[in-house]
Amino acid sequence: MTIFAQDADFARIITLFAILAVIVVGLVMLAVFAKFFRLWIQCKTTGAGIGILDLLGMSFRKVRPDVIVRAKIMAVQAGITDSDGVTSKALEAHFLAGGNVNQVIRALIAARHAKMNELDFRLATAIDLAGRDVLEAVQTSVNPKVIDCPKKGSGKESLDAVAKNGIQLKVKARVTVRANILQVIGGATEETIIARVGEGIVSAIGSAETHFEVLENPDRISKAVLGRRLDRQTAFEIVSIDIADIDVGQNIGARLQADQAEADMRVAQAKAESRRAMAVAAEQENLALIEESRAKLVEAEAEVPRALADAFDGGKLGLMDYYRLKNIQADTDMRSAIAKIGAPANPPQEDRDGRRVA
Numbered sequence: 001m002t003i004f005a006q007d008a009d010f011a012r013i014i015t016l017f018a019i020l021a022v023i024v025v026g027l028v029m030l031a032v033f034a035k036f037f038r039l040w041i042q043c044k045t046t047g048a049g050i051g052i053l054d055l056l057g058m059s060f061r062k063v064r065p066d067v068i069v070r071a072k073i074m075a076v077q078a079g080i081t082d083s084d085g086v087t088s089k090a091l092e093a094h095f096l097a098g099g100n101v102n103q104v105i106r107a108l109i110a111a112r113h114a115k116m117n118e119l120d121f122r123l124a125t126a127i128d129l130a131g132r133d134v135l136e137a138v139q140t141s142v143n144p145k146v147i148d149c150p151k152k153g154s155g156k157e158s159l160d161a162v163a164k165n166g167i168q169l170k171v172k173a174r175v176t177v178r179a180n181i182l183q184v185i186g187g188a189t190e191e192t193i194i195a196r197v198g199e200g201i202v203s204a205i206g207s208a209e210t211h212f213e214v215l216e217n218p219d220r221i222s223k224a225v226l227g228r229r230l231d232r233q234t235a236f237e238i239v240s241i242d243i244a245d246i247d248v249g250q251n252i253g254a255r256l257q258a259d260q261a262e263a264d265m266r267v268a269q270a271k272a273e274s275r276r277a278m279a280v281a282a283e284q285e286n287l288a289l290i291e292e293s294r295a296k297l298v299e300a301e302a303e304v305p306r307a308l309a310d311a312f313d314g315g316k317l318g319l320m321d322y323y324r325l326k327n328i329q330a331d332t333d334m335r336s337a338i339a340k341i342g343a344p345a346n347p348p349q350e351d352r353d354g355r356r357v358a
């Protein structure tokens with residue numbers, strides 16, 4: 001009897017533990033159901049196709065169920081189903097990759113309404129993971145945006161270019177672009193568009209013979225710029241380029257000519273100063289030669305008395321010969337004095353540059 005009593009007590013304990021386990025499991029399931037009940041009801045009522053176990057698995061995978069459910073409901077309501085690649089698993093993968101799930105779904109819905117068949121779920125997720133705003137790209141493709149050239153806040157009021165006649169023109173342009181969905185990934189941004197349009201405008205004005213041609217036909221700038229296909233390898237497609245304003249600036253050609261003339265004048269003055277310095281140096285050299293000659297003359301004159309003395313001592317020169325030589329010298333001095341009587345008292349003098357002075 002004791003053995004049967006012990007078996008009965010063991011069976012009651014097992015039954016009690018089983019009941020407690022069932023109660024615990026039931027409470028856990030009730031808590032989980034209560035936590036995801038609202039999201040599960042939304043999925044059921046909208047046909048999103050996400051079950052309660054899927055929601056529980058999202059929690060284990062560190063995925064926010066509310067984000068996935070909201071995105072899936074938006075897609076289903078817009079007619080985007082699993083056949084378009086928008087599955088709960090794909091949404092979870094994009095969320096775990098760091099993408100913006102809601103932004104991608106909103107972009108797909110906008111593209112579906114705008115009948116943009118080139119945008120699918122894979123391309124939208126790729127654009128989003130590349131760091132681009134896929135929704136903004138779709139909106140720009142549907143509703144083109146206007147870009148100011150030069151860009152506001154860049155510090156430049158206008159694009160300055162010079163025609164062939166040297167007149168400066170200040171231009172403001174507006175570029176209308178739409179997004180090119182297929183080139184959003186890897187395509188250049190609007191800064192490249194602004195730079196290319198500015199380059200095209202400067203080139204178009206620079207090829208004009210006169211600034212009057214540009215002022216008479218501003219559309220020639222637009223045609224020239226559009227013909228260069230500036231939107232290649234960019235995320236945009238240029239719809240139109242409109243010249244908003246053209247102002248006449250400075251006469252750059254005349255200013256350059258004036259600067260060149262002034263530079264030439266300075267070069268000529270430098271060359272003249274160089275020639276004058278060379279002339280002064282040559283004059284100083286000649287004066288040095290004159291002084292040297294005078295020194296030689298004085299030296300030679302100092303030798304005359306010595307030569308006379310030697311001549312007298314040697315008997316080569318007599319006293320009468322000496323008097324005769326002195327008479328000839330006196331006659332020469334007299335003739336020189338008579339010649340100076342007819343000459344002006346103050347003969348004109350010359351300065352270092354060869355000019356006569358009073």
